[in-house]
Amino acid sequence: MRGILTLIRPLWGRCPACGRGRLFKGFYDLNTTCASCGARFHQDGSPTVGAMLINMFITMLLGFIGAIPLVINTTPDTLMLALLFWLVGLALFATVFYRFARGLWVGITTLTGANEEESS
Numbered sequence: 001m002r003g004i005l006t007l008i009r010p011l012w013g014r015c016p017a018c019g020r021g022r023l024f025k026g027f028y029d030l031n032t033t034c035a036s037c038g039a040r041f042h043q044d045g046s047p048t049v050g051a052m053l054i055n056m057f058i059t060m061l062l063g064f065i066g067a068i069p070l071v072i073n074t075t076p077d078t079l080m081l082a083l084l085f086w087l088v089g090l091a092l093f094a095t096v097f098y099r100f101a102r103g104l105w106v107g108i109t110t111l112t113g114a115n116e117e118e119s120s
């Protein structure tokens, strides 16, 4: 149950560890640590790459699944226009979903312990 909460809390912009602190300081900008419990949200550079991969995978999956009924149910005359609207919709989706992908990536790295400082 704790693992599921660690993944769900950052989707709503809350700290994955405690659920009280704010994860974002802007729409996309992450805070470095939680103001409530002090948990680290990311190492340098790590939230961007992981979130981009999640965002790209989900958008491509949605685009592929959504294009199948579009191609089957659309006449050849309107297919190009329908695909154009579908691509614009996917671009808007990817822009908004990136915030949630960043939150999900912070939840994954918190769950795996990747955000903890190394003690050497």
Ligand SMILES: [Zn+2]
Pocket (backbone or CB within 6 Å): 015, 016, 017, 018, 019, 020, 021, 034, 035, 036, 037, 038, 039
């Ligand atoms: Zn916290």
